[in-house]
Amino acid sequence: MGRVTERRRVLRIRDGAVDHRADTLVAEEPLEIRLNGKPLAITMRTPGDDFALAAGFLVSEGVLGGADELANIVYCAGATVDGSNTYNVVDVRLAPGVPVPDITLERNVYTTSSCGLCGKASLDAVRTTARWPIADPSPLRLEPGLLSALPDRLRAAQRVFDRTGGLHAAALFTGEGELLDVREDVGRHNAVDKLVGRALQQDLLPLAGKILMVSGRASFELAQKAVMAGIPVLAAVSAPSSLAVDLADESGLTLVGFLRGTSMNVYAGEERIALPAPAAGRV
DSSP: OOOSEEEEEEEEEETTEEEEEEEEEEOOEEEEEEETTEEEEEEEEOSSOHHHHHHHHHHHTTSOOSGGGEEEEEEOOOSOTTOOOOSOEEEEEEOTTOOOOOOOHHHHHHTTOOSHHHHHHHHHHHHHHOSSOOOSOOSOOBOHHHHHHHHHHHHHTOHHHHHHSOOEEEEEEETTOOEEEEEEESSHHHHHHHHHHHHHHTTOOSOTTEEEEESSOBOHHHHHHHHHTTOOEEEESSOBOHHHHHHHHHHTOEEEEEEETTEEEEEEOGGGBOOOOOOTTOO
């Protein structure tokens, strides 16, 4: 749609030198997601991959689990004076026979909360709606050196970030470290939804044996999206939240934080990390 970035005139001050010039900014616009014609959610996002974003959001909510459950996704006319399409409203139509859930505002609120009672409700919600268990021992075994290489591979694939410096990114890797897909957005949760939504559209769910790498912190919401897509490993360059660690422990998700250089913290699922054998004579 050509709206991923916009140009704005700025006053730039560098080492005492002052000038005016155009700067490239990442675009941010609202997207309303409707389900079978009824309003469901609104998110602020970077335009692009909107259909994948909507599909991925519905995977994380437990509504969709396969391409055969999705009839189609279309843009709806936006609320403009002349009735033109703003491309900021999408309607997701489920395939015949797929139940339409009652997704209430309460459910959408508690999935982002970190309070005690709401946290318990969030964990229960993921447990009861996740389609693909990942707690069983996985054949996936990851060398620390392989994980250490992922942030640079993700950064090298961030094309829009290079022009704006204002985007989060999410990437999907194989267990051998091969980059499969990368998505960017002003919201890290949107970037993951776009990634998962594209996988659903290609009928690739569950994403067993894959690694989800994110450019920021690992919130509960991101851990939830990984579990709902059947992804066994979530790695982040920054810190996880306590509720994200709780969900990882309970679901069997391997959660890696502060992945920078050769350093990392493994908060859960360390059985998937292939640790080097201790040197002879050392305990």
